[in-house]
Amino acid sequence: MNKLNILLAASEVVPFAKSGGLADVAGALPKALKALGHDVRVVMPRYYVVDKEKYNLQPLQGELGVPMGSMGKAWAGVYEGVLPNSDVPVYFIEHDGFFGRKGLYDENGEGYGDNDNRFIFFSKAVMQLAKKLHFRPDVIHVNDWHTAPIPVLLNTTYANDPDFKNTGTLLSIHNLQHQGKFYKGAMDVLGVGWEHFNMHELEEYGGINLLKGGIVHTDAMNAVSKKYAQEIRTPEFGWGLDGLINAKAYKLYGILNGVDYDEWSPAIDEFIPQTFDNDDLVGKAVCKEALQKAFNLPVRADVPLIGLVGRLAEQKGITLLSSAIWNLMEMDIQIVLLGAGEKWAEHFFSDVATKYPHKFGCFIGYKNDLSHQIEAGSDMFLMPSLFEPCGLNQIYSLRYGTVPIVRATGGLDDTIQNYESTTQSGTGFKFYDATPEALTGTVKWAVDVWYNDKEGFEKVRQNGMKQRFDWAEAAQGYEDLYRHIIGGRLSSVHQ
Numbered sequence: 001m002n003k004l005n006i007l008l009a010a011s012e013v014v015p016f017a018k019s020g021g022l023a024d025v026a027g028a029l030p031k032a033l034k035a036l037g038h039d040v041r042v043v044m045p046r047y048y049v050v051d052k053e054k055y056n057l058q059p060l061q062g063e064l065g066v067p068m069g070s071m072g073k074a075w076a077g078v079y080e081g082v083l084p085n086s087d088v089p090v091y092f093i094e095h096d097g098f099f100g101r102k103g104l105y106d107e108n109g110e111g112y113g114d115n116d117n118r119f120i121f122f123s124k125a126v127m128q129l130a131k132k133l134h135f136r137p138d139v140i141h142v143n144d145w146h147t148a149p150i151p152v153l154l155n156t157t158y159a160n161d162p163d164f165k166n167t168g169t170l171l172s173i174h175n176l177q178h179q180g181k182f183y184k185g186a187m188d189v190l191g192v193g194w195e196h197f198n199m200h201e202l203e204e205y206g207g208i209n210l211l212k213g214g215i216v217h218t219d220a221m222n223a224v225s226k227k228y229a230q231e232i233r234t235p236e237f238g239w240g241l242d243g244l245i246n247a248k249a250y251k252l253y254g255i256l257n258g259v260d261y262d263e264w265s266p267a268i269d270e271f272i273p274q275t276f277d278n279d280d281l282v283g284k285a286v287c288k289e290a291l292q293k294a295f296n297l298p299v300r301a302d303v304p305l306i307g308l309v310g311r312l313a314e315q316k317g318i319t320l321l322s323s324a325i326w327n328l329m330e331m332d333i334q335i336v337l338l339g340a341g342e343k344w345a346e347h348f349f350s351d352v353a354t355k356y357p358h359k360f361g362c363f364i365g366y367k368n369d370l371s372h373q374i375e376a377g378s379d380m381f382l383m384p385s386l387f388e389p390c391g392l393n394q395i396y397s398l399r400y401g402t403v404p405i406v407r408a409t410g411g412l413d414d415t416i417q418n419y420e421s422t423t424q425s426g427t428g429f430k431f432y433d434a435t436p437e438a439l440t441g442t443v444k445w446a447v448d449v450w451y452n453d454k455e456g457f458e459k460v461r462q463n464g465m466k467q468r469f470d471w472a473e474a475a476q477g478y479e480d481l482y483r484h485i486i487g488g489r490l491s492s493v494h495q
C-alpha cells in the first residue's frame with residue numbers, strides 16, 4: 001500500500017510541552033505511524049517552556065507569513081526538531097507575542113484573554129507551513145478546539161489551493177468540555193467570511209465556537225474511546241453539541257488511545273527506585289516503601305496505598321472525592337495525591353494532609369518523575385472521573401500492577417474489567433453512580449479484597465499487568481481511518 005503524508009497538529013506534544021493526555025497522544029501516535037511506513041510530521045507552538053537547546057531545535061530559513069484577517073499579517077519563526085528516539089520531524093511555530101509566555105493556555109488559573117487569536121494564528125500557521133515545506137498532506141490530523149479551525153480553513157480559504165487538493169481531515173476529540181468559545185469578533189481574524197457565522201457552522205448563542213466549526217467541516221472525527229464516542233451523543237456528556245454530533249454520527253469513530261511502553265513500563269522505568277515486572281514484584285515493594293517515605297507516611301507494607309495523579313478539575317471527580325474523603329480516612333489505608341488545578345481543591349486536599357498526616361499525602365504541582373513513582377509504588381489507583389474520554393493513568397496503572405478503582409465512564413469503562421470473585425477475573429474495581437457513597441463503597445470493596453482475599457487481589461493485579469494497549473494497534477486503526485477519509489474525498493471529487 002502507498003505511504004501516506006500525514007500532518008498532525010496539536011497544542012501540546014510530549015516531551016516538549018504537556019498539560020495532560022493530549023500531549024502523550026501527540027508524542028506517541030506519530031512514532032507508531034512512522035513505524036507503519038508513513039511520512040508523518042508534527043506541528044506545535046513554540047511556547048516559552050519548549051527548551052530549544054535541550055532538544056536541539058534548529059531554525060528553518062525564512063519567516064512564515066500568516067494572514068490574520070483584520071489583524072493584518074503576522075510573522076512566525078519556525079524551528080525544527082524530532083520526536084525523541086525517532087526521526088519524526090516536529091515543527092515549532094514561534095511568535096513571541098502569542099507564545100512567549102509562561103503558560104500554555106493560562107496563568108494562575110486564568111485563561112489568556114487572546115486564546116482565540118493565539119490558536120487561530122497557530123491553525124493558519126500550520127497551513128502556511130505545509131505550503132512552505134512543499135509537504136502535501138493526504139490527511140491533516142487535528143486535535144481538540146485549538147486546531148479545529150483547520151478543517152474550516154481547508155474548506156474555505158484554501159478550498160481551491162492546489163497544495164491541498166485531496167487533503168482530508170481527521171479531528172480527534174480528546175475533551176468535549178473545552179470548545180474554544182469566544183466573542184464573535186474572532187470571525188474577522190479567522191477571515192473565512194461572515195456567511196460561515198451561522199448556527200450550522202461556527203455560531204453558537206451569538207458567539208463563535210471553534211470546535212463546532214471543526215466538527216461540521218472535518219471529514220471524520222475520533223473520540224478516543226468507543227464508550228466516549230457513544231456518550232457524547234447524549235445531553236449528559238454532549239456539552240450542548242450532542243445534537244450536532246448525532247447529526248454527524250456517520251463520521252464519528254472511537255479509536256482507543258495506546259500507551260508508550262518505552263515511557264511507562266516498570267521493567268525499564270528510570271524514574272523509579274527499583275524496576276520490577278509481573279514475574280518479580282520485589283521492586284514494587286521497594287517502590288512502595290520509597291513512596292511512603294517521600295510523603296512522610298508511616299512505612300508499612302501491611303496497609304494498602306492508593307495513588308491519585310491528575311489535573312484537579314471537576315472532570316476528574318474531585319468534588320466526589322472531597323465528599324468521600326472523611327469516610328475514606330476512617331479506613332486503614334493510605335492515600336497519596338499528585339495534582340494541580342482548581343484552587344479550592346488544592347487547598348482542600350492540602351488541609352486533608354495536615355489533618356491526617358499518617359494517612360494522606362499530597363503534592364500540589366506538576367511533577368513527571370513523581371507521577372511515575374506513584375504508579376509504581378501504589379497498590380491501587382483511584383480515578384473517580386465524572387467523564388473521561390480515554391484516560392491514560394488507569395492504563396499505566398495496569399502495567400505497574402497498581403489495581404485501578406474507577407468510575408465506569410468513557411475510556412475508564414472500556415479499559416477496565418470489573419473484578420469477579422467467583423472466577424477471579426477482571427482487572428480492577430468499578431463503580432457506576434457518581435456519588436460519594438458509590439466511590440466509598442467501591443474503595444471499601446477493593447480494600448477488603450486486598451486485606452482478606454490476597455489471592456484474588458494478586459490475580460487481578462496479574463491480569464492487569466499482562467494487558468497491553470500498544471500504539472502499534474491503535475495506529476493501524478488510524479491508518480485505516482485515514483484511508484477511508486481519503487477514499488471518501490476522492491469519490492466525492494469524481495462524482
Ligand code: ADP
Binds near residue numbers: 310340390393
Ligand atoms: P487528561 O488528559 O484529562 O489530563 P489523562 O489520563 O489522559 O488525563 O492524561 C493525564 C496525563 O498527565 C498523564 O500522563 C498523567 O500522568 C499526567 N499528569 C496529570 N497531572 C499531573 C501532575 N500533576 N504531575 C505529573 N503528571 C501529571
Ligand code: GLC
Binds near residue numbers: 175390392411
Ligand atoms: C483528554 C481526556 C483524557 C484523554 C486525553 C488523551 O485530556 O481528558 O481522558 O485520555 O485527552 O486523549
